Amino acid sequence: MTGPSERTVTFVTGNAHKLAEAAALLSPCGITVRQADLGYPEVQADSLEEVALAGIAWCMEKLKKPCLLEDAGLFIKALGGFPGPYSRYVHETIGNAGIMRLMEGAQDRSAVFRSVIAYHDGTEPHLFIGETLGHISTRLEGTRGFGYDPLFVPTGYDLTFGQMEQQEKNAVSHRGMSLRAFVSFLSERRC
Ligand code: ITT
Numbered sequence: 001m002t003g004p005s006e007r008t009v010t011f012v013t014g015n016a017h018k019l020a021e022a023a024a025l026l027s028p029c030g031i032t033v034r035q036a037d038l039g040y041p042e043v044q045a046d047s048l049e050e051v052a053l054a055g056i057a058w059c060m061e062k063l064k065k066p067c068l069l070e071d072a073g074l075f076i077k078a079l080g081g082f083p084g085p086y087s088r089y090v091h092e093t094i095g096n097a098g099i100m101r102l103m104e105g106a107q108d109r110s111a112v113f114r115s116v117i118a119y120h121d122g123t124e125p126h127l128f129i130g131e132t133l134g135h136i137s138t139r140l141e142g143t144r145g146f147g148y149d150p151l152f153v154p155t156g157y158d159l160t161f162g163q164m165e166q167q168e169k170n171a172v173s174h175r176g177m178s179l180r181a182f183v184s185f186l187s188e189r190r191c
Contacts, residue, residue, distance in 0.1 A: 017146035048116040056118035078106040115174035130177030
């Protein structure tokens with residue numbers, strides 16, 4: 001990999017857990033992550049893509065240099081995709097216990113965690129998507145990770161994200177997938 005300007009990526013986030021997951025995945029690829037906690041406005045929109053695109057336009061305007069942000073959300077089938085793009089607000093209000101209450105008696109506990117990375121290269125924005133299928137556990141389990149990790153079990157596992165080591169979560173998570181797509185994009189550009 002060449003191109004020093006692309007070896008350091010500015011990640012606009014206020015979430016230290018996300019930053020740590022990104023650094024763990026990107027640093028072995030020779031990409032240093034620098035945090036910018038700008039508190040970008042998360043617009044109310046029906047999709048993570050819209051939120052991410054509006055956010056990165058705002059960040060680019062502020063920073064005037066290439067930067068990246070990530071918007072994630074948990075979409076629960078039995079709840080019609082709720083909390084989806086409202087995941088942050090819902091987590092801050094009813095929290096994991098509230099989701100467990102809403103899921104009481106639900107037969108279909110399937111859910112998908114989505115991650116949308118928006119990267120602005122200085123000229124235009126690019127989106128990288130990651131999705132992990134899974135289900136909502138019947139009990140909150142695990143103390144690792146953050147947010148909804150104690151209630152999300154990825155397909156093929158008997159563990160919640162909250163019970164996984166960071167590396168194991170990154171190997172299967174929505175964010176791991178979108179970050180790997182971003183790394184491929186950067187390496188192709190350098191060819
Ligand atoms: P930013 O500053 O990067 O926007 P945020 O915490 O607001 O950080 P999001 O809007 O992307 O992050 O996330 C929406 C909600 O989903 C929020 O409550 C997170 O805690 C939660 N969340 C996001 N990614 C998660 C993950 O990998 N595991 C568990 N919960 C997650």
